[in-house]
Amino acid sequence: xxxxxxxxSQLAGWLGASPAAATTDDLERWIAKMRTDGNAATSIARRIxxxxxxxxxxxxxxxxxDNPAAALELPRRTRKxxxxxxxxxxxxxxxxxxxxxxxxxxxxxxxxxxYGSGLRVSEALGLHRRSVDLDERLVRALGKGSxxxxxxxxRPAVNAIHRYVTMGRPHLDTRSRPELFLNARGGPLTRAGxxxxxxxxxxxxxxxxxxxxxxxxxxxxxxxxxxxxxxLRSVQELLGHADLATTELYTHVSDRRRRELYFHAHPHARxxxxxxxxxxxx
Numbered sequence: 001x002x003x004x005x006x007x008x009s010q011l012a013g014w015l016g017a018s019p020a021a022a023t024t025d026d027l028e029r030w031i032a033k034m035r036t037d038g039n040a041a042t043s044i045a046r047r048i049x050x051x052x053x054x055x056x057x058x059x060x061x062x063x064x065x066d067n068p069a070a071a072l073e074l075p076r077r078t079r080k081x082x083x084x085x086x087x088x089x090x091x092x093x094x095x096x097x098x099x100x101x102x103x104x105x106x107x108x109x110x111x112x113x114x115y116g117s118g119l120r121v122s123e124a125l126g127l128h129r130r131s132v133d134l135d136e137r138l139v140r141a142l143g144k145g146s147x148x149x150x151x152x153x154x155r156p157a158v159n160a161i162h163r164y165v166t167m168g169r170p171h172l173d174t175r176s177r178p179e180l181f182l183n184a185r186g187g188p189l190t191r192a193g194x195x196x197x198x199x200x201x202x203x204x205x206x207x208x209x210x211x212x213x214x215x216x217x218x219x220x221x222x223x224x225x226x227x228x229x230x231x232l233r234s235v236q237e238l239l240g241h242a243d244l245a246t247t248e249l250y251t252h253v254s255d256r257r258r259r260e261l262y263f264h265a266h267p268h269a270r271x272x273x274x275x276x277x278x279x280x281x282x
Contacts, residue, residue, distance in 0.1 A: 007050035019051065020058060024068040027051060031072065041075040048072050085220040089207060090115055093198075094156075096205035103184060105168030107197050109160040110181060110189075113139070114214060116157035118221035118239055121194050121214035127180040129165065134158050143240040151238055222250040 011019045014030055022030075034044050048069060055067040085093065094115065097108040114124055123141040131140045137153045153161075165180075174186035181189040194214050202212035218239070225235050236247040 004050040007047040008054055022068060024071060027069055027072055044075050048074055084223045087224055090220055092205040093201060097201045102168040102171040105164040109164035112157040112160040114217040115221055116154045117151045118218045121191055125181055125189055128178045129180050132161060134162055149240050226250050
């Protein structure tokens with residue numbers, strides 16, 4: 001509401017009059033001005049939403065018969081490439097999660113599971129003990145829209161979960177909870193708790209704590225699979241994406257990383273950069 005109020009005030013200042021008097025032409029010029037000023041597409045989209053709601057309200061009150069904002073086109077939002085950990089950084093994070101206390105075993109199991117399966121944090125924290133089949137190395141996750149999918153687990157994740165379930169979780173399970181991951185008081189681990197755990201481990205690993213969060217492990221899982229040769233459709237199924245276009249974002253991340261590696265490592269790539277510098281000096 002406060003954001004909408006600011007948006008309408010900004011429009012009133014630009015018009016030099018009440019927004020209620022604006023026409024579609026006025027609003028289109030206002031949007032053009034925002035684009036010229038370099039406003040982000042998300043900010044422009046929110047301001048359009050604000051004026052649309054405002055004029056719908058004007059119609060309900062009978063103050064206007066039309067909604068001049070109804071025909072406005074929303075700006076196209078550019079999809080940002082997901083940030084990921086490098087394989088070496090992922091290994092550092094996992095090694096930093098080593099511990100023999102109940103919570104230390106839980107933290108290692110959580111990190112291994114999320115990086116090894118690509119689960120969303122809500123899916124990982126929603127797991128029950130029976131959701132994980134350690135013998136078959138499978139985990140049954142309940143994703144968006146209550147859709148269940150089965151994801152395989154690597155040996156390191158299976159071993160970490162086994163140690164946690166047998167040696168760590170019994171000390172935390174003071175309330176006979178069904179959830180796999182429990183907090184220090186015996187209740188289910190929360191999203192906030194998972195964020196704090198990862199930030200603490202990231203700091204110990206020498207990574208930027210603010211950069212490391214549960215979804216970063218999911219991004220890294222997908223990117224490292226594609227870099228290792230996995231096909232796009234299989235990665236889509238493992239992630240539980242309804243739209244293949246969402247999964248395709250990770251191919252761009254892989255392509256970018258390969259280009260960076262090439263320009264950094266290939267002798268001719270490095271030499272061409274030096275030659276260009278010399279050419280500029282001539």
